[in-house]
Amino acid sequence: MDLGLRGKHAIVTGGSLGIGKAIARELAREGADVAIVARTKDRLEAAAKELSGETGRRIIPLAADVTSREQVEAMVAQAATQLGGVHILVNSGSAPGGSTTATGPIETVVDEDLLQDFNVKYVGALRCARAVIPYMKEQRWGRIINISGTNARNAGNLSGGARNTSLVHLSKTLALQVGKYGITVNCVHPGITRTERTPRLLAARAKELGIAPEEVERRDYAEDSPRGNAIGRMVDATEVAYVTVFLASDKAWAVSGELIVATGGAGRAVYY
Numbered sequence: 001m002d003l004g005l006r007g008k009h010a011i012v013t014g015g016s017l018g019i020g021k022a023i024a025r026e027l028a029r030e031g032a033d034v035a036i037v038a039r040t041k042d043r044l045e046a047a048a049k050e051l052s053g054e055t056g057r058r059i060i061p062l063a064a065d066v067t068s069r070e071q072v073e074a075m076v077a078q079a080a081t082q083l084g085g086v087h088i089l090v091n092s093g094s095a096p097g098g099s100t101t102a103t104g105p106i107e108t109v110v111d112e113d114l115l116q117d118f119n120v121k122y123v124g125a126l127r128c129a130r131a132v133i134p135y136m137k138e139q140r141w142g143r144i145i146n147i148s149g150t151n152a153r154n155a156g157n158l159s160g161g162a163r164n165t166s167l168v169h170l171s172k173t174l175a176l177q178v179g180k181y182g183i184t185v186n187c188v189h190p191g192i193t194r195t196e197r198t199p200r201l202l203a204a205r206a207k208e209l210g211i212a213p214e215e216v217e218r219r220d221y222a223e224d225s226p227r228g229n230a231i232g233r234m235v236d237a238t239e240v241a242y243v244t245v246f247l248a249s250d251k252a253w254a255v256s257g258e259l260i261v262a263t264g265g266a267g268r269a270v271y272y
């Protein structure tokens with residue numbers, strides 16, 4: 001299937017690392033030119049060099065903090081000028097999990113950290129969407145994909161879970177506002193996903209449990225483990241990217257305002 005992404009122009013926030021970087025790579029492999037966005041300049045520039053070397057597409061590093069409306073608007077204007085327009089926005093610019101000081105119990109939640117978590121993930125996605133929509137409206141074609149997370153569905157995290165739920169709401173609301181201009185908006189829920197930080201996290205848990213990192217992973221994905229999923233292994237960031245790239249494509253008109261779960265089948269609840 002030709003996804004129709006050749007010659008399209010994309011912005012991926014969080015494109016220097018993790019899920020965002022994997023998405024930028026797969027968009028470029030499908031023929032899109034991509035502006036990748038993050039705060040840390042040297043990592044961003046290294047990622048752009050690596051991805052353009054691998055894919056032969058233009059990968060433009062644009063440093064910006066999504067908590068600043070001014071920086072977001074300048075970044076989008078620059079991306080549009082350098083790429084020649086913006087067709088696709090992927091919002092993945094946020095650290096996973098939320099601040100540890102904002103996760104609960106409620107007595108210990110630091111209000112400022114909770115607000116900052118929402119400022120990055122929810123308002124950050126909103127700021128980026130608001131800045132790209134005029135370009136998408138003009139060309140009457142656009143795709144916005146918000147990378148959220150399945151802790152939206154698991155009560156217990158007052159910050160990470162709540163901000164993820166808010167992104168689902170944003171996606172549906174925006175989809176209804178901009179669908180008439182040829183723009184679709186969707187949300188992707190990754191679960192625990194293999195990224196650059198996974199070896200460090202597995203090593204820390206292995207040390208805590210006094211077992212090897214491979215054993216931690218094997219236990220997590222054993223059939224009876226509550227942390228596991230239907231496919232019995234951790235999903236890789238590239239596999240979240242495949243789902244996202246489809247939603248960004250010209251073949252995805254039928255899906256808007258929706259939530260796609262990319263966990264390899266985690267959990268037992270039936271959603272209908």
Ligand SMILES: NC(=O)c1ccc[n+]([C@@H]2O[C@H](COP(=O)([O-])OP(=O)(O)OC[C@H]3O[C@@H](n4cnc5c(N)ncnc54)[C@H](OP(=O)(O)O)[C@@H]3O)[C@@H](O)[C@H]2O)c1
Binds near residue numbers: 039095096189197
């Ligand atoms: N990995 C998982 O297991 C998992 C599971 C469920 C959901 N998710 C969600 O997926 C998204 C990406 O997670 P990830 O694992 O890919 O994270 P990651 O590897 O830590 O990468 C985060 C990216 O976002 C950038 N970023 C962070 N804050 C930013 C800001 N204020 N402005 C601009 N860029 C910013 C980071 O670069 P700088 O720090 O240089 O800015 C980096 O490029 C997050 O929303 C996360 O909650 C991840």
